[in-house]
Amino acid sequence: MRGIRGRLCIWAALVLVVVATASLLSACGGETSSNGDTTTYTDATYGYSFQYPSSWKVQQGDTADVSAGSASAASVGVYDPKGAVAEDTYIDMVQISVYQLNVVVDESVMPEIKTEVEGVLDSLEGQAGDLTTLEPLTEVTVGDMTGYRVTYSFSKNNAPVTSTLYFLFSGDKEYQLTVQAADTNWEAKQGVFDALLASFRPGAAE
Secondary structure (H helix, E strand, C coil): CCCCCCCCCCEEEEECEEHHHCCCHHHCCEEEEEECCEEEEEECCCCCEEEEECCCEEEECCCEEEEEECCCCEEEEEECCCCCEECCEECCEEEEEEEECCCCCCHHHHHHHHHHHHHHHHHHHHHCCCCEEEEEEEEEEECCEEEEEEEEEEEECCEEEEEEEEEEEECCEEEEEEEEEEHHHCCCCHHHHHHHHHHCECCCCC
């Protein structure tokens, strides 16, 4: 089978929301609807949606400290304004990025996708000197999507941080979901992270 290297836009990043770059929801290209303690975000262009705590804030675009691979087609984050802060940076957050692929992903190409992801992560790890792997790359299923996840620890402004990156695939789209929190809040935020992942719905296949 002909390799798919070069036909995928696999990407990875360690992301942190900075106060100075926080922007209004109207600039994010998405819509929200609130139901008490939970708000649903729906991307206006790609149609993916997820739920997050209504007390959290929306952040436009990606805020990667280091990245590898291609730029995302769309990206949005939500963060806890009452969560951990290191200097001018909010740490407790979830970032969602979507990538348009040149191939429809099915089970037959997953081994090659894993190779692509491993290569991107090698590049990412080479840029971040203090990056430590807590959980190695493993296969994961979120809803109807299959993919991979990896968990790292690193520091931001001397604050210890834990971050799990999910690489999920639906049709010809890749969704990277990054859940992140200060080490002191990591366990306490798992309920929020699990609920957001369970609520995530990819956009309709084209």
